[in-house]
Amino acid sequence: MEPSVETGSHQVGWIPDRLRNQFGRLLSLTTAHSQRLVNRELSALGSRKYHFAVLAALDEHGPASQTALSGWTGIYTSDLVAAVNELSERGFVQRRTDPADKRRNLISITSAGLKHLEAMDETLTALQERILAPLDEDERERLNELLWKVHDHLAKGDV
Amino acid sequence: MEPSVETGSHQVGWIPDRLRNQFGRLLSLTTAHSQRLVNRELSALGSRKYHFAVLAALDEHGPASQTALSGWTGIYTSDLVAAVNELSERGFVQRRTDPADKRRNLISITSAGLKHLEAMDETLTALQERILAPLDEDERERLNELLWKVHDHLAKGDV
DNA sequence: CGTATGTCAGACACACTGAAATAA
DNA sequence: CTTATTTCAGTGGGTCTGACATAC
Numbered sequence: 149m150e151p152s153v154e155t156g157s158h159q160v161g162w163i164p165d166r167l168r169n170q171f172g173r174l175l176s177l178t179t180a181h182s183q184r185l186v187n188r189e190l191s192a193l194g195s196r197k198y199h200f201a202v203l204a205a206l207d208e209h210g211p212a213s214q215t216a217l218s219g220w221t222g223i224y225t226s227d228l229v230a231a232v233n234e235l236s237e238r239g240f241v242q243r244r245t246d247p248a249d250k251r252r253n254l255i256s257i258t259s260a261g262l263k264h265l266e267a268m269d270e271t272l273t274a275l276q277e278r279i280l281a282p283l284d285e286d287e288r289e290r291l292n293e294l295l296w297k298v299h300d301h302l303a304k305g306d307v
Numbered sequence: 308m309e310p311s312v313e314t315g316s317h318q319v320g321w322i323p324d325r326l327r328n329q330f331g332r333l334l335s336l337t338t339a340h341s342q343r344l345v346n347r348e349l350s351a352l353g354s355r356k357y358h359f360a361v362l363a364a365l366d367e368h369g370p371a372s373q374t375a376l377s378g379w380t381g382i383y384t385s386d387l388v389a390a391v392n393e394l395s396e397r398g399f400v401q402r403r404t405d406p407a408d409k410r411r412n413l414i415s416i417t418s419a420g421l422k423h424l425e426a427m428d429e430t431l432t433a434l435q436e437r438i439l440a441p442l443d444e445d446e447r448e449r450l451n452e453l454l455w456k457v458h459d460h461l462a463k464g465d466v
Numbered sequence: 467c468g469t470a471t472g473t474c475a476g477a478c479a480c481a482c483t484g485a486a487a488t489a490a
Numbered sequence: 491c492t493t494a495t496t497t498c499a500g501t502g503g504g505t506c507t508g509a510c511a512t513a514c
Contacts, residue, residue, distance in 0.1 A: 162379060166363040166428060171435050171447075172341050174454050177381070179338040180509080181461035182331050187475085196475075204325040215499060220321060222336070224478065229501055251485040251499050269325060276330050278466040282456050288330075291453040295333050297441050298450075302340035307437040339477080346507080355507075373468065383510065388469055410467050 182279050189271045193264070194238075198223055198231040200272070203240065203257060203265040211256035213246065240264050341438050348430045352423070353397075357382055357390040359431070362399060362416055362424040370415035372405065399423050 201221040218225045235241040240261030246252040360380040394400040399420030405411040
């Protein structure tokens, strides 16, 4: 009775109304889709989002403590430990104790890390282009603007 | 003795450019925020999104197999097992063998389940209103339209 | 077809250890 | 000035949800 189901990501025919009309669901479905693609691209480079975020922050700001990195990237410090470990194992960052404050670590990006960052950035930029393909420039701007509005509202914690 | 620890999202001042300009990041941040709120509301009702999705599908479609539910909700069948177990433990659904095909389960919603669904629905609708508060009607429509465009493009698997 | 198991990422709360700043 | 207390950075281990694979 049901039309055949494909393998891979599932396809949906009918969707319950209450689900279709839920804005949050549209948001999370779209996010899930695009994050799946992002992860696929990044994992081809042996990385994941945390790595990109940390390297980007280090590149743009310069050496920083883990607490600072946490603040800028939104990654919890406890999760940051693992990310920095992984990055330093691969020689993408260096961790040394801040001489000025011995309880603090100073993380800095290496040239290998910079190269890796650029590779990830290019990949992600190209991917983003493919994801947004159906939208023209105006629409992209509009979408960004509207999303930021909602985001900022949520970030303020009013709701 | 402990001053209460502020829980919640961290505040960001500066954000690295490469992160700020990543559309995928904006998407996932916004989603994360709103999902956090959704989870908070639902968990106050002792539920989570899977429960809502399953009950909504059952309510709108009538008794169905787990495979069908999986297709409509996007929940993997392996995860659906747990969700249906939880729901049936609370008396919100009933699981019985399909007399027409003995290897298939027919899941149906109970009246208690229906009541629970309505409660969740009301909660979520109210929450959605709060989340979208900064947007007027036009903007909401526009945002939905643009998101659907991207979503459908992704769902087609072209990218 | 359904169920059990398991992996992995991400978000998050907590407890703990040193080191630093500060009050007594 | 030097203890005693508090604050703060980093680490570790753990929980939970969600997406997803696979074997029975």
